Amino acid sequence: MLSTTDAATSVVFRAVNHRRSYSKVSALAPTRAELLPLVAAAARVADHGALRPWRLLELRGDARERLGAAFVAASACEGSDALKLAAKPLRAPLLIAVVASRRASFKVTDWEQDAAAAGVAHLLSLLLDDAGWCAMWRTGPLVRTGPVRVLHGLGDNEELLGWLYVGGIPEDSKPGVRLSIDPEEFLGVL
Template sequence: MSVVLDAVGARRSYSRVTAAVPTHEDLLPLVAAAARVADHGALRPWRLIELRGDARRRLGGALVAASGLAGADALRLAEKPLRAELLIAVVASRRDNAKVADWEQDAAAAGVGHALSLLLADAGWGVMWRTGPLTRTRQVHDLHRLTESEELLGWLYVGGVPEDAKPGVRQAIDPAEFLSVL
């Protein structure tokens, strides 16, 4: 088996991570590698935003403002971005292009997010891609300083793998059910 096949096959999401996180400098070569995903027209229609420290608290506030929740429910929602010390926002940053449709550009941005999650996992970090109904609200859009041509695809929650983490369980598939011949 190839190293890549083994790494992808071993990938799992970590809903709980430790406070250890990669530095900005640690992320740079991973982002450079993730940028190699298929990208029709080489538009690079994506960008990534690191959220650390107080930025995570501000995100919690934006989520609460967008939700309209109050009291204990609002407090629980505000704490969600604090589940990891590092969040990486994955943004589809569409370019005006007559040859490359928006959906293709969104696919390239999602590819970068997924590739980065694989690269982080391969580097030993725990990662989970999180979204939710508030991801594309105005308050969250504004907090990330997105332009009108940008859409937030979610956040990679990144941290150390807990010592007591159990192996990920994913039901095996019959690949023949998902791969057909025309």
């Protein structure tokens, strides 16, 4: 077991501490081949019953435009507001939709399965960051609307948890402002 000092300098500790979200990204994106090992590693998340209650979808190129059109169809927007909404998915070259796919189980409730699916998204964000990519998990008010569901081909057992917006580090990127917490406040004792 690592001492507290060694743990604080471990590769994993540093990767977690270094991770940040990027609201602006460059046009570079990982290829599918580059993504696959990261997805495999993210699947190591704690998963009650090993149900794998999740799936991911890559949205590149015009798939992002179709998502923009689904946002517009789901909203009451028109004119310039509709144009702005339609452009939202174009903020990154790659969006990874995170789908919670609840499996039939007497033992594992839906919320436990959703926790595993969310864990995959968090791990994948971390792995992307560690691999030198930018990622930001985004949702928005239209994530669970009919047109967006239809576009992603969701089944009755599925819910969208949002998208990881993924791209390269922009040249003008500034260090992110990260607020630290006081762990004493968050770690109680029963």
